[in-house]
Amino acid sequence: MRIETLDLEFGHTPETIAAFLVFGPEGPVLVETGPASTLPTLLARLEEHGVAPGDVRHVLVTHIHLDHAGAAGWWAQQGATVYVHPRGARHLIDPSKLLTSAERIYLDRMDELWGQTLPAPAERVVAVEGDTTIEAAGLSFVALDTPGHARHHHVYRLGDVAFTGDAAGVRLGDRHWIDLPGPPPEFDLGAWKGSLNRLRLEKLDTIYRTHFGATSNVSHQLDRFESHLVQGAAFVRDMMAEGLDRDSMVARYNETLRKWASDDGVDDATALAYELANPRFMSVDGIARYWRKRAEQSDI
């Protein structure tokens, strides 16, 4: 089985966002679409592999965030079938709510970052429950319900490899550092730990991270990511306990994670690529929201 990692060069920066091209016995399957803004790059990459847009009949997206599925509507409008978690399906069909919440985060940078996110025709969207098998182009993908980064996140297993979306963290290429992508509103530390356990049980040989690339030492990657996840979440909880306001938390989180990454060998240019793939202020907002919600629940 041939799998190609396609570099979408998001923000003109290599190795930040990937899509994956899987050659099945009956044709190609695209896993992740990237944002609409990188569609020209994606089409160029496909062409390099001899794939025309009309050849792509099946598109799997791990979740609906714009960096993973922003171009899904375009593909659906070309007639491809798009497979997505049931909680994400309606947002591909009508992206207005998704775009409104992204606008709150990205303000006037929406177009530049994400391009024009198109709605997917409803009949081209297939909502896939966890543990369901998707038969596409002669290949069998199993959807693994893997909440944590978002409630509607699937990892797609194909034999002994898997496309992990954001579930295994943000690690660019073969660099050592793994960043925690914890955006609002659905970041959930407890659920994420459960998802990592689930992935361990799958005994995978190789995982393909959307940010960015393949890793074969899977259990090591999952263990290291889990420790970064726990450490990052605890760091935000401690700042909240100190009573820091939001902007001070963002500043300190940024500074501290940059230091941790730099101690782990990340140079300045690479630090910017990590920030592009995973804006840190977003994780502060998402993690803080998670802790606040938990505190409210335990008050009841």
Ligand SMILES: [Zn+2]
């Ligand atoms: Zn992502």
